[in-house]
Amino acid sequence: MLGPSSTNTSSRPSLVSSSSRRPTEAPGRPCQSSSSLPVGSACVSRCRISKYSKPISSASAVQSAATCVRTFRNSDRRRRTRTLRAARGREDVEQTADADSAPETSAAMAGYRGASALSGRVACPRFLLPLPPPPAPPRRFLFPRSAALPFNLEPQQLCEGGDAPPPLSGFGATGEKGTGDLPFEDTTPDELLSAVMTAVLRDVKLSPAQLGDICVGNVLQPGAGAIMARIAQFLSDIPETVPLSTVNRQCSSGLQAVASIAGGIRNGSYDIGMACGVESMSLADRGNPGNITSRLVEKEKARDCLIPMGITSENVAERFGISREKQDTFALASQQKAARAQSKGCFQAEIVPVTTTVHDDKGTERSITVAQDEGIRPNTTMEGLAKLKPAFKKGGSTTAGNSSQVSDGAAALLLARRSKAEELGLPILGVLRSYAVVGVPPDIMGIGPAYAIPVALQKAGLTVNDVDIFEINEAFASQAVYCVEKLGLPPEKVNPLGGAVALGHPLGCTGARQVITLLNELKRRGKRAYGVVSMCIGTGMGAAAVFEYPGN
Secondary structure (H helix, E strand, C coil), rough: CCCCCCCCCCCECCCCEEEECCCCCCCCCCCCCCCCCCCCCCCCCCCCCCCCCCCCCCCCCCHHHHHHHHHHHHHHHHHHHHHHHCCCCCCCCHHHHHCCCCCCCCCCEEEEEEEEECCCCCCEEECCCCCCCCCCEEEEEEEECCCCCEECCCCCCCCCCCCCCCCCCEEEEEECCCCCCCCCCCCCCCHHHHHHHHHHHHCCCCCCCHCCEEECCCCCCCCHHHHHHHHHHHHHHCCCCEEEEEEEECCCHHHHHHHHHHHHHHHCCCEEEEEEEECCCCCCCCCCCCCCCCCHHCCHHHHHHHHHHHHHHHHHHHHHHCCHHHHHHHHHHHHHHHHHHHHHCCCCCCCCCCEEECCCCCEEEEEEECCCCCCCCCCHHHHHHHHCCCCCCCCCCCCCEEECCECCEEEEEEEEEHHHHHHHHCCCEEEEEEEEEEEEHHHHHHHHHHHHHHHHHHHHHCCHHHCCCCECCEEHHHHHHHHHHHHHHHHHHHHCCCCHHHHHHCCCCCHHHHHHHHHHHHHHHHCEEEEEEEECCCEEEEEEEEEEECCC
């Protein structure tokens, strides 16, 4: 539930560092009103599979840069073939349209991808863009997670002396899967999302009909966007009477879904809602923009929105003096923390095992169950990271080793008004104290958390020193280091269980996954504490939310 702006919020430490040089741009202006949004979240289970490890085995040694490059080139070749076919189809459509004096068709719909490896269901339709995607760093996978304890969120005071709405409580689950040539390359996003939706409702023993609304964060939306999410809803046996929407705020889509459901509860639209995030980057057909208008070229900020994310990382590193050594040191710490957390079983409460069908090189089909993260690389060393070549720019400092992993994943959180949670006997896992989104220059979008976090803390009546954990998404080590140094955050408070460099970054899923991981870690610590979830956002924004764990 959401509390008054003067109330503190729990957070979990995230490890991020930044250069001593400061940006010349002024902090972005908040996009949200000063009032906090009520949000509830539930325990989440998460599991990932490395693209380079075998399905059942645990994380293996670091793969060579050559292997990574070959894997991505193969994936890009497959995408390019599909893209060219779509482009040819588009040309045919356009010629026919011209002949009939009809409007031109800007993109061709390639149709359905095929049957899902999980159940043989038809996958969602996808639009193919005319140009192939740019090179990307190595991919890794995440899997569904769930836990049985919901959390409550206090409502924020509407005005001084006014009545506050009833508190909120919630429960959640997350899951992520692999991409490319991995075991889950044929697992569609609706299947993955359905796994976490089902897990949340099962663990809380909640009737699906009691849900007032569902909001799903998703960036690379297949087809018409909401189609995939609505399919997942029905696969989870949630009745058609429960409405659903999708939201896209780039990398913060999962967190935005949480805020949207919390807002609906706070304004009295319903008492219980589900917030989700999902991304299937291995199945999504991505491409560069096709037609560029002259007006876009004339507007610098609009043009900067098209800058590849890897180049924005290079911009941050160059502009604020973030060295390659700092980036690799941060990336190594992320891998080490994630490996340590996995060995201690810190992720088990969040993980929803995923069973799917895979085919080996000989075409033999077999069923496997993935129940732990396999993208973590415990044998990572500074020497190994130093050997990796720049991934986006000749002479640059951003590599496959100090960037987030391209991943598939899903997460789900159940949110409820406190009175409803108490009625259903759901324990309180956390309280959402504030939420904020700010704008920053698109060409250095990675600095977003450095400006969003102070706004969220101010709304919650807290300072950096009041926060125990900072969950800052590691889109790139360069921007994570900058944000940590800019805010003066103690490294031990940043991403204590590792971040996206080790765990992956399934775009629409990440925000919801971070909330789940944060609240579970605060619960493990047992005492009342505050935590922050934050991430940079493509096209130049930053989002942050403050949570409080009430204590055991």
